[in-house]
Amino acid sequence: MAAPKWKIKGLNGKSSFRKTAFIILRERINNLNRLITLFLKNETIESLHNVRISLRRVRYNMELFYGLFDRKKFLKLYNMIENLQDKTGTVRDIHVLKQNILLFRHEDEIIIPDKMNVRIEEKEKLLNDELRSELSDFLHSEELKDFIKILKN
DSSP: OOOOTTOOTTOOTTSOHHHHHHHHHHHHHHHHHHHHHHHHHSOOHHHHHHHHHHHHHHHHHHHHTGGGSOHHHHHHHHHHHHHHHHHHHHHHHHHHHHHHHHHHHHHHOOOOOHHHHHHHHHHHHHHHHHHHHHHHHHHTOHHHHHHHHHHHO
């Protein structure tokens, strides 16, 4: 039987709060990096969803352990994570809009002007391109590298 998805290797009841925080955040960030890499190789609705979930987990875990870090370094990475979470939500929103329009068109036989379809496609492409670029930049950012170094100590 596989370990539960929330289980984090290395945690036990004897570790200090700081050590526990570092283990959790390392795991969450490593998982985020892995999922972003997978998304960039194969952009699917499912891989986007996985990145969104991982971003939330990193962000909310960071909020729990805020007091353990240098405020300036912490906020640089936190703000990047928050921005990426917002961007993935915006991309997801346009995917849902597109799906709903197709659903209404077929179920209710609603005529959607071609211009609207073209505009949605253009917006979707623009948002996807921006997201792809920002996720790639994040993976190679100094802020991420610096934070990972802190977590290794």
